[in-house]
Amino acid sequence: MKTEISDSLEVSVIIPTYNEEPYIAGVVQSLIDQQFFGHIEIIIIDGDSSDQTVAIVNKMRELLPLNRSIVILSNPKRHIPISLNMGCQQAKSKLLIRLDGHTFAPVNYVMEVIKMLGADGSKRIICGGRIQIEPGTRALAAQAITLGVSHPVGIGNAMYRTMDGFDENCLEVDTVPFASFSKQLWMELGGFDEFLLYDEDSDFNFRARQKGCKVILNPRIVFTYFSRPTFSLLGQQYYRYGFWVSxxxxxxxxxxxxxxxxxxxxxxxxxxxxxxxxxxxxxxxxxxxxxxxxxxxxxxxxxxxxxxxxxxxxxxxxxxxxxxxxxxxxxxxxxxxxxxxxxxxxxxx
Incomplete structure (x- = not known):
């Protein structure tokens, strides 16, 4: 839904990528299709992908509407918090949105972020949504993995993964996936901790809450996230989660x-x-x-x-x-x- 102020606003979306060829076109397209008529600066920080990730983004960049732009940065170290800091530093807008290279944003995402944070990001809020998890491939194992990482027995009571239905009530929580926040808050916190190669978002949200910020889960924002397609990749992913959570x-x-x-x-x-x-x-x-x-x-x-x-x-x-x-x-x-x-x-x- 278009608002009176939307045309004059700008947001920056930060996307770390590495070998996201199967998904990156859909990720970028989900941002092009936003119900937001202001300018969206899409910042891709690529870890020197060996597939066609960057080529796909470059091709899409040639066909962008006037109110969308793409910037591509390179991070050979591939560490996510470094990529996030590079993107946040590059961003021209006051509102920053984090997304992943295998996650599609819902069309209402940017508008919901503006409603939550304010047009200038003045509200001390970190906002995120819930996740609808889809299989990484059509294989039987990938379908089972999707069920497992969405089930309380698999991942506990992470509300952003297990919430059913479409409850309109926002909730104050400890952490959210794919958060949005003001550039001022990012600067105040000193950026993401680059020592934490994973779980950097929990750390960022924790430090924000220590500064009096609220972390809000907005159920009206529903991301489409593609889970790891094999047991090997799933095991590696959750080993890293466990290690860096510690x-x-x-x-x-x-x-x-x-x-x-x-x-x-x-x-x-x-x-x-x-x-x-x-x-x-x-x-x-x-x-x-x-x-x-x-x-x-x-x-x-x-x-x-x-x-x-x-x-x-x-x-x-x-x-x-x-x-x-x-x-x-x-x-x-x-x-x-x-x-x-x-x-x-x-x-x-």
């Missing part, structure tokens, strides 16, 4: 939430029970296996009427839990042996 918690001397504590608690319990009594270890493992089997059967067979999904989904849950838990353990162990050295990248102030 670094974030050590940095801020925080205890994890119950959701983030569950995988490492389960893994630690298995290790301890294995030393105490093999029978206790077997009982706990049996209970876990039965619960996962029942949940997988309910989701795959009863809800979706597809027997083929049962076994892949049964394997998704332990892949999530074990990779995340192992990442936690190694992250904590390395923090003990090598104290945390990270700090906000204050040179961006």
């Amino acid at each position: 670094k974030f918690l050590v940095k801020h001397k925080r205890l994890p939430t119950i959701r983030k504590l569950a995988p490492i608690t389960f893994l630690a319990a298995l290790l301890v029970l294995g030393f105490i009594h093999i029978g206790l270890w077997q009982v706990m493992l049996l209970i876990y296996t039965v619960v996962i089997a029942v949940v997988s059967f309910r989701e795959a067979v009863i809800k979706r009427k597809d027997w083929r999904l049962w076994l892949p989904l049964f394997l998704v849950f332990p892949t999530l839990h074990l990779s995340y838990g192992i990442g936690n353990l190694i992250g904590i162990a390395t923090s003990i042996s090598l104290p945390f050295q990270g700090k906000p990248f204050i040179s961006y102030k």
Whole structure:
């Protein structure tokens, strides 16, 4: 819906990319199609992709409408927080929006951001939405992975992944995906912490909340996110999450939430029970296996009427839990042996 002020406004969208050939055209097109008639500056920070990511963006840049523009930056280090800081520094507008190279923005995204943050970003708010997760490919494993990373048993009570329906009520939360915020806030916080190669958004949101900002989940914003298509990529992704979440918690001397504590608690319990009594270890493992089997059967067979999904989904849950838990353990162990050295990248102030 067009507003009186929309034509005079400008927002900047920051998108770190690396080998996003299957998705990048859809990502850029989702920004071109926004119900926002002001100027959108699309800033792509590419990690020297070896596929056609940059070529696709360059081709689309030649056909842009007048109220859209694309800037391409290069970050050979490929670290996401570095890319985000590069993009935020480059941005010309007062309103900054973060997006990923495999996530499509809904057509109302920019308009909702302006409503939440104000036309000049003066409201001390970080705004994000919820995620509708789609398979990375048509393969059976990819479909099962999508179910697993959307299910509370797989990822806990992350509301931006598990909220059903279209509740209009905004919620104050700890963190949100694909956040929008003012450039002034980014400068005030000193940018994203470039030591945290993952979970940099949780760290940014945490520091913002310490400064009195609110982090708001707006359910009217629904992103389309494409999950990892294979078990190998899923395991790597959640290992990195677990590892860097530990670094974030050590940095801020925080205890994890119950959701983030569950995988490492389960893994630690298995290790301890294995030393105490093999029978206790077997009982706990049996209970876990039965619960996962029942949940997988309910989701795959009863809800979706597809027997083929049962076994892949049964394997998704332990892949999530074990990779995340192992990442936690190694992250904590390395923090003990090598104290945390990270700090906000204050040179961006």
